[in-house]
Amino acid sequence: MxxxxxxxxxxxxxxxxxxxxxxxxxxxxxxxxxxxxxxxxxxxxxxxxxxxxxxxxxxxxxxxxxxxxxxxxxxxxxxxxxxxxxxxxxxxxxxxxxxxxxxxxxxxxxxxxxxxxxxxxxxxxxxxxxxxxxxxxxxxxxxxxxxxxxxxxxxxxxxxxxxxxxxxxxxxxxxxxxxxxxxxxxxxxxxxxxxxxxxxxxxxxxxxxxxxxxxxxSQQSYWELRSASLEALQTALAQYPDLSSITLEQDTVVVQAKSGLDAGLLNKFLSERGIYVHHLMERKRSLEQQFLTLTETKS
CATH class of the missing domain: 3.40.50.300 (P-loop containing nucleotide triphosphate hydrolases)
Structure with missing residues (x-):
């Protein structure tokens, strides 16, 4: 080019x-x-x-x-x-x-x-x-x-x-x-x-x-999860490898992985522990979110 x-x-x-x-x-x-x-x-x-x-x-x-x-x-x-x-x-x-x-x-x-x-x-x-x-x-x-x-x-x-x-x-x-x-x-x-x-x-x-x-x-995508018991969901997620953060935002648990996250493997991991999610979705951070993260980190 x-x-x-x-x-x-x-x-x-x-x-x-x-x-x-x-x-x-x-x-x-x-x-x-x-x-x-x-x-x-x-x-x-x-x-x-x-x-x-x-x-x-x-x-x-x-x-x-x-x-x-x-x-x-x-x-x-x-x-x-x-x-x-x-x-x-x-x-x-x-x-x-x-x-x-x-x-x-x-x-x-x-x-x-x-x-x-x-x-x-x-x-x-x-x-x-x-x-x-x-x-x-x-x-x-x-x-x-x-x-x-x-x-x-x-x-x-x-x-x-x-x-x-x-x-x-x-x-x-x-x-x-x-x-x-x-x-x-x-x-x-x-x-x-x-x-x-x-x-x-x-x-x-x-x-x-x-x-x-x-x-x-896409540098920092994150996942939203919801289930009947948010407390049990958070407890189980704390045992899942490679998660860099787990936060609760209203009725949604938001997680971020250190590397790529496989939704199928995560869902299997949770179901084996008796936790069934009714919402599992990947989100991309907006340019605004990325910009603020960059400038706040470097300021």
């Missing part, structure tokens, strides 16, 4: 603040990556470095397997790392045509991108009349004018209402379905979980997790 961006041992210091701390990451073509972390975790600094607007302290990065110098590679990148900035007295179409003129792109792309972000019917409306969500969608259209191989978005839904967040999410999913690689920085767990295939969790500039979203959720 083609590597769009490779980051190795990247560091950025601002005096005593280690904003990016030995970060390594590979962005593979066709995936949607989320950089997840609270404000101040190093997300925006990382994006600024790879977009050549922030100087790194040490480490390295390479676009497109290092086949192109950075200034040439960035011509194949679309990015929004600041608030949308267009001429307020010009229409949506006029603003995008100006971007086309600056970048040497044909005007025919304007209609295509405005339709993609759902703004073609407002093409003649002045930018100053747009809501924040519409301004953000216009910025996405602008970033897509050159048909980039990768789209980089820094907090694309920041400040938007629920409807605006949903619209941006749907646009990102549509762009990804068309084969564009996406790198998205966000502090919103729900946004990353619903949009991204891969996630990098940062805290204080350090990588706490790097991998698939599904893989992060």
């Amino acid at each position: 083609e590597t769009i961006l490779s980051i190795r041992n990247l560091n950025k210091r601002y005096g005593r603040v280690h904003a990016v701390n030995d970060l390594s990451l590979d962005i593979q073509k066709g995936n949607v990556y989320g950089i997840l972390g609270p404000n101040g975790s190093g997300k925006s600094t990382t994006l600024g470095i790879v977009l050549n607007v922030v100087n790194r302290s040490s480490g390295d990065y390479a676009w497109f397997d290092g086949k192109l110098p950075t200034h040439e590679a960035l011509k194949k990148v679309g990015a929004i790392i600041e608030r949308p900035n267009f001429y307020p007295y010009m229409s949506a179409q006029q603003n995008l045509e100006l971007v086309c003129k600056i970048k040497g792109i044909g005007y025919h792309k304007v209609q295509e991108k405005l339709e993609l972000v759902g703004l073609w019917e407002r093409k003649d409306s002045k930018f100053r009349t747009f809501s924040l969500g519409m301004k953000q969608r216009l910025a996405i259209a602008s970033a897509l004018l050159n048909d980039p191989e990768i789209l980089i978005l820094d907090e694309p839904t920041n400040g938007l209402d629920p409807q605006g967040i949903r619209q941006i999410r749907e646009i990102i999913q549509l762009i990804a379905s068309q084969g564009t690689t996406i790198l998205l920085a966000s502090h919103l767990l729900d946004e990353v979980e619903k949009v991204c295939s891969h996630v990098l969790v940062l805290q204080y500039g350090k990588v706490l997790y790097s991998g698939t979203v599904a893989g992060m959720g």
